[in-house]
């Protein structure tokens with residue numbers, strides 16, 4: 457590991473560390489209006505939500521790194537107390553990047569970015585038509601975190617109206633692949649939160665898992681399963697008992713170096729198709745084949761196919 461003391465670093469170095477390690481960060485596309493009526497739009501990725509009752513979000517319009525001056529979004533919020541925060545999707549991210557340009561305060565970034573302003577219901581700042589998720593907000597508190605270059609400010613905002621495009625909702629839930637959100641990472645990196653980047657983990661709200669400490673040492677210390685896979689094993693509510701192990705229908709097949717790969721791929725196919733009754737299990741008939749390895753490998757496949765109980769049944773064969 458490398459170790460850093462922020463007291464001995466310059467501000468750009470600290471910033472580089474923070475944005476590299478704290479991510480991917482959601483991006484708030486913040487629309488405000490000046491007291492003279494000039495529309496303003498800028499992205500802020502030091503952003504998140506902090507409670508549903510009341511619905512609170514916060515973002516950080518920091519002082520400029522170059523000269524410590526305050527940004528238009530900050531000034532407008534202090535003057536008017538209102539903003540609209542919208543989510544950034546892949547479709548609009550390059551326009552959002554244009555809006556992040558340090559234009560002077562008399563420039564309307566809706567025009568620069570080509571994004572469309574539409575009226576809000578409650579607040580004066582406009583909504584961005586192209587974003588499928590828009591929150592009209594009232595500033596509750598602005599917390600100043602310093603008065604130097606790149607010092608942060610925390611704008612705590614209460615949401616007074618949500619606007620969500622119908623076509624991103626399935627059964628009352630915003631579907632990640634439909635909304636296609638984008639997040640910010642280090643340097644010029646962004647992250648598209650859809651496709652293979654997305655996975656599911658059941659929440660242990662009501663179903664508390666056995667925990668890491670209950671995984672037998674032989675499995676836990678094998679180094680064969682990574683932290684993600686061990687975490688999935690730890691999420692099971694109950695390790696399969698002897699009866700389940702007995703009922704675990706695996707037929708036996710002799711496996712030799714000649715048919716090892718074929719057997720492993722058949723095994724994986726049965727796992728994928730959930731054809732447990734066809735599961736084959738080899739008898740160790742050759743010194744060249746490591747039975748534990750075969751079962752661990754199959755358990756790994758089972759975990760990654762979200763078949764946690766099957767993974768346990770396989771692993772119990774080696775205990």
Ligand SMILES: Cc1cc2nc3c(=O)[nH]c(=O)nc-3n(C[C@H](O)[C@H](O)[C@H](O)COP(=O)(O)O)c2cc1C
Nearest residue numbers: 498499500501502516517518527528529556557558
């Ligand atoms: C994706 C992205 C995320 C950003 N996040 C922040 C942030 O969290 N805080 C900040 O002060 N500036 C952030 N910026 C820079 C501001 O968008 C930029 O300084 C902008 O010009 C501010 O505009 P304004 O003066 O109109 O408010 C970000 C820029 C981009 C492209």
